[in-house]
Amino acid sequence: MSSKSKKWFSLNLGKKDKHSENGCGCGKTSGGCGSHDLTIGEETKKDGFDQVFDVKMSRRTAFKQLTASLAIGAGAISTSCSMISGDETKEQAQIDWEEQFKGNYKLMTDEEKKATVDRLVRSYQLRTGKTLNMSSKNAEPDVLFGYAFNISKCQGYMDCVTACVEENNQDRNSQMQYIRIHEMKDGKGFNFNEADDNYYHEVPAEGHFYMGTQCFHCDNPPCVEVCPVQATWREDDGLVVVDYDWCVGCRYCMAACPYDGRRFNWSKPEVPEAEVNKNQHYLGNRMRKKGVMEKCTFCVQRSRAGKNPACVEACPTGARIFGNLLDPNSTIRWVLENKKVFRLKEDLGTEPKFWYFMD
């Protein structure tokens, strides 16, 4: 990407081969790093630097933004001026800088998406010395993902939950789980108040049935409506996703979701290095940080590659069915057209793309 089309201010630390007009030689020009004239160009939409700074903000948030940026800037400058710090430290500082001022993923062009993914991969490499594979694959045309859950088949074995946690790099300390399996008494109907979500005995238990809930990827998602920073949105293939780098952690979406589909990182998520799933997607199972929302993405890293989500693959009873709703010959369409299906809280108009049915 040329520096002209770049939507954030570049430092280009220690990169002598690439000369940029905006590149700051730290202290060599008068006024310091912050005072350069930024040529953003004639963009129709705001992105990157603009999104961060060209907004009305209160004194408090302005100070917060400034402090955060200054801290990074100061770090970058001290590393770039330092004679001791190596190329890798400089590169890391450069990446941190560019990551700090990158825009909302939703508004990025394909090149910008690829650039941020490359930075994240490189950053992981610099920090851990290990490499991973991160995708920024977009939604495919003619695809709308849908899910069906057979209540009469689920036996409560919880293989789906285990597979989900491993696939999606969920925090092991807080035992975060996207899927909940509810054990319900026969004859009581869907009574979530009396359901046992943490059963501790052999399954299936006599006189009980099991049903799973997770993010239903509503077609009219209330969580998206309430997000004050548009860090969560509905993709064209129907997946409701979160940009973990744009999320401010206000948890409005968590409150707005009528299905308990969203999870919050109260602490820094930790996954043992050996257990990290290295096949990642920017919108999916890449490592999260403290204070951001996350949730089921129908395993975007798998589903956009044609695979089934991890829970579907792990289920030993075949209770979980996943597929393309727009394909008239898909199995999910057959289920919707031939079984007696229903969704939870249909009257809310959220249009979940997650149907339940019985044999």
Add this chain to the structure above:
Amino acid sequence: MHMNSFKWFVFAAAFVLCFLSCKQHHDEYHGVMDKIEAEGKQYHGVSVSSEDYLQGIEMIEITEGDHTFLIPERKSHIKSFKCTECHTKPLKELQKGLYKKAHWDIELDHANSNTMNCITCHDANNMDALRSLTGNNIDFNRSYNLCNQCHTKQFEDWKGGAHGKRIGGWAPPRAAMTCVNCHNPHKPHFESRWPARYNTQKVKERE
């Protein structure tokens, strides 16, 4: 007078603008089902495929009714196939007690003894094939034809994709497990067992 017409123009413009801006937020469909039906009519197929994920699994293609899909090949996975390698003599002679007993690991726990015994499914005269209720041969690779003699509802669901488990991914081509990949034909029910995990945090709270 001029002022008045200008005012009207502003009102009209605001009215039109309001309509346009409100329109953006509403989907043109009443619900997701309408949308699926309408947009599915112009379905052109997808670029992703499950074929890569099916590599290394030997599959056979079957067509049942309106459905054509792949199921795993079976015969090469039966440990003691061909059966006639041991069953050189008719079953009646083998059962006389002159020979050592075989198939210790098989105990029939499928329907009751009035309904089923070994030769309900196996052909006593041709051990290498299965036998339908009316005496026709059924290949081991297509053993679902044996099961669907009784389990007709499950068969319909399996053909459509509501029963059973997909192999590979959601993307075409469709590949599915066949009956005996999940159910032991001699003991078809699923056992109860401990869940794969439980919440230790909650367990601590219980103690």
